[in-house]
Amino acid sequence: MATPARAFGDEALSAFELGFRRSGDSLRLPLGKAWNVRFEEAEPVRPFRWAKGGESFAGWYWAVTTVDHVGYESWLERDRLILLDRDPEVVGIASQPFWLHWDDGQGQRRHAPDYFVRLADGRARVIDVRAADRMDERTEEAFASTRRACEAVGWEFQQVGTPEPVFMANVRWLARYRRDRSGPSAGLAGAVPPAVVREAGHRSGVRAAGNGEPGPGREAGVVSQLKRPPRVVVGDRVRFSGQLRGVLAVSAVALTLTDEEKSHRVVPLLELFEADDFEVVGTPMRMPLPPASLLETFPAAVMEKALWWEGHILEVMHGLPPGAEPGTVPRPEYGPDRSLTARQRAKAAELTEAGHPTTSSTVAHRRRSYQEQGVIGPADHRPVRKTPRFGEADEAVVEAMRQAIDEAVDASARTEAAPSSFSQFSGAGVMRR
Structure with a gap:
């Protein structure tokens, strides 16, 4: 083997x-x-x-x-x-x-x-x-x-x-019911009698909206669409009930969300996931680390600076820096109601005031690099960037030229045909003193 x-x-x-x-x-x-x-x-x-x-x-x-x-x-x-x-x-x-x-x-x-x-x-x-x-x-x-x-x-x-x-x-049998055709369709609204839907729900787990009666914004007899519940963690930004909110706490039965009218709002998971306007807008997920062998090519000071940038970038992206305690509320300038551009401007102003002059475009560039490459994206690549010894020339050509020069030096002083070492690259020629 x-x-x-x-x-x-x-x-x-x-x-x-x-x-x-x-x-x-x-x-x-x-x-x-x-x-x-x-x-x-x-x-x-x-x-x-x-x-x-x-x-x-x-x-x-x-x-x-x-x-x-x-x-x-x-x-x-x-x-x-x-x-x-x-x-x-x-x-x-x-x-x-x-x-x-x-x-x-x-x-x-x-x-x-x-x-x-x-x-x-x-x-x-x-x-x-x-x-x-x-x-x-x-x-x-x-x-x-x-x-x-x-x-x-x-x-x-x-x-x-x-x-x-x-x-x-x-x-395999269940997989077919995850397709869009198993969900509501405007053209089929009311095609299935409510009584049939209710009976099917008792026997197979498929249910209509409510108890066969039309709910807010729903047609009677339309089967609820089967969809995968989203994954939500503390620090996420979600859209619910007409507001962009931050997730303050997560339990097995409810989420605690920020609210414009009061300090927070506790929403049962069932109510949240069934809401038509609910969606997860962003999640504070740290990018996976590259293999250790790649990290080791960067000097320690460069990686320390890259990890420093990562903390600031995550706060721009998700409102909270890495390691934030459960229940931490984003600072107002990084709240879920602020746009990404506004948060980048706020971060640039914060770093400049702290003695690290930067611009919002630099913050945006670092963020994009982080999203594409992980923690090594914002790192300074100049210490590990290698310049080829012979520029754009192929090393095989350089070696052949060296051999040809060595043979010419050892030859007699009279004019003679160049050795064949370089002919495979440039054709047979004549080297003159």
Whole structure:
């Protein structure tokens, strides 16, 4: 069995390469430069086909999570896709997201994982699907190398097989009712008699708005849309009952929200999630840290400054700095009623007054860098930026020129044809004294 490439520290960041497609272009980068690409938005690196008489069945599944089709190459992959689509922690899914390239000691290898998943807390997960009885030595090597590459950049790796049949059959049956067609439709309002809806609700859990009677803004007999409850944490900004509010406390049954007319308002979760205008506007989620091997390339003072910026950026984005105590209320200039532009201006004024002159455009630039790259985004990259020794010239060309010069110096003083060392790059020529 060949030994997979070592995947820890800086070696892995160059030992593995990722080939992927973005905006119709094919790209290939070292793992260390591609770890922060949003692969949940990547295009599949290979098409989904099936052959007559083949054992696999490929297709496209409409995922509610992505509001788009996601491809699969077998029914086993389709079942895993259905499970991912119902997982409340999953916010992004892409199939066949990239080619992983490496050298196994005997030659070049490549492998395309089945899924790349983005979780609500920012973590990334790479998934390979294969039934236990279909595993062979070559597949095990590919999965082992994929796991090592994922560990090097802080991604999770999962190798999954066949789910429990009865459980999967029930999930497949339930999945169809998460589609938009299962929700209210203006064209079908009143098509189902209220009595039928009430009876169906008693037997299957499907219910009408109220007890068959039209509620505020609802038509009689329209079935409530099935939707996933959002994830809400302290510090979130939410829109509810015509106001933009901050979340002050969260319990198992209610949220405590800011209120314009009084100090706070306690709202039961059921009332909140069923409100037509309720939505989570922003969440104080810290970006995941890059792998330790990348952090170690920055001087300690640079990383300390980047972490200092992170605290200010999070306050601009979400109203509260990291580590805020439960129940902390955002300062007025960073409250949920202030726009992002206004909060950036407030932060620039605050830093300037504290002896750190800056502008709102600088704060906006740092924020965007943080959202795209995490904590290393706002960091000063100049200490780790390396200038090529020979500028834009290929090192092979430079080496050939050196060899040609050395041979010319050793030759006799008379004019002679240049040695062939450089001819592979520039053609045979004549070097004169």
